[in-house]
Amino acid sequence: MTPICLVGIGKIAVDQHVPAIAGSADWELAATVSRAGHVAGVQAYTDFDQMLAERPDIPVVSLCLPPVPRYDYAAKAIAAGRHVMLEKPPGATLAEVYALADMAQAAGVTLYTTWHSRMAEGVDPAKSWLADKQITAAHINWKEDVRRWHPGQDWVFEPGGMGVFDPGSNALSIITEILPMPIHLRNATLSFPANRDTPIAAQMQWTENVTGDFDWRQEGPQSWDITVETTVGTLVLHDGGARLVIDGKDAVVGPRAEYPALYDRMAELVAAGRSEVDLSPMLHVADALTLGKRITVDAFDF
The missing domain is CATH 3.30.360.10 (Dihydrodipicolinate Reductase; domain 2)
Incomplete structure (x- = not known):
């Protein structure tokens, strides 16, 4: 299984992301980053830069932060050569997500804007x-x-x-x-x-x-x-x-199995070396x- 780091351990992470990862044959939750939240038995960080520096073995980051801070975390992850999943909506603005897509392409990593x-x-x-x-x-x-x-x-x-x-x-x-x-x-x-x-x-x-x-x-x-x-x-x-x-x-x-399907799709994208960035819902917003x-x-x- 591939190690993954979950960033932002709030309600949506606890309710959906953690169970989806736990039930997946593709992923192992290897670390979390959060100001206060944690997952029992999983290494917990409060500093994202520290996690990136100490865990080069984790190739994938799933970001469950609110939209406004998400860009900075995604940009750091991409710069560190990590594949990135973005909880919806993928960012605070269209322009910043387009910028992340360009960064991911240049770095040769996967960027997935999820719409559960x-x-x-x-x-x-x-x-x-x-x-x-x-x-x-x-x-x-x-x-x-x-x-x-x-x-x-x-x-x-x-x-x-x-x-x-x-x-x-x-x-x-x-x-x-x-x-x-x-x-x-x-x-x-x-x-x-x-x-x-x-x-x-x-x-x-x-x-x-x-x-x-x-x-x-x-x-x-x-x-x-x-x-x-x-x-x-x-x-x-x-x-x-x-x-x-x-x-x-x-x-x-x-059944309500949306989040397991997202992580299945992320595994497919990483294996294929592809990104999937669709901003059509955000255009209407x-x-x-x-x-x-x-x-x-x-x-x-x-």
Whole structure:
């Protein structure tokens, strides 16, 4: 198995990355880097430079930090000749991720911008079913409770944290994967809490009659649904893509195994000496922040 270092031991790392690595036949979690978090039985560092210097035997780094500091860590890892996985969204800006891609190519290492929702069980079958269909409309309904999924994590509301587009990029990663035609944003309305720098909700309208409703204030049941209407039937992805329904009948109901699939893909890319850098979901976030009308809503606190 190949040694890997996990950087940023927060909620997503503990809930998803650590179990995915533990269950993989390709990877061994050899070290972690975090200000406070650790994994039992795994060498823990608080300084990334120290880990790079002391563990040249670790060829791969998986970065689970918030987007803003991620560039500096990725650049250091690439300069040290390490392959790099980036948790979504892959960076705070498009330009910095393009720069990392150029660095990785020059260094001859793999850079993988992961989009875990694309690995949901229903996404590939949905893409295949839609490939030869005429789309008449599509709608994203992506509403969840930020207090449940990002408890006390103020960085999501700071510049670069992306606000509701942190989870919203999951939906955008799916819609850009399954639609058989490109779309671009026509207009958007972004709701900013009076005391925050990133939006807590967004309503968006694209070309091809595609719309989206994103909200981080959802209590009770959570909504991660995408509906696509065609001239011959309706497709719905529920549960973030894990359940595919076509014309009211279940077509796929799969396990939530997105992160193991990401690490499988990383193993394939490293073995092939290739990178995979797709920024199409982030393009729509950038367009929304450029084109969207800003409205102020009630202050939000955890």
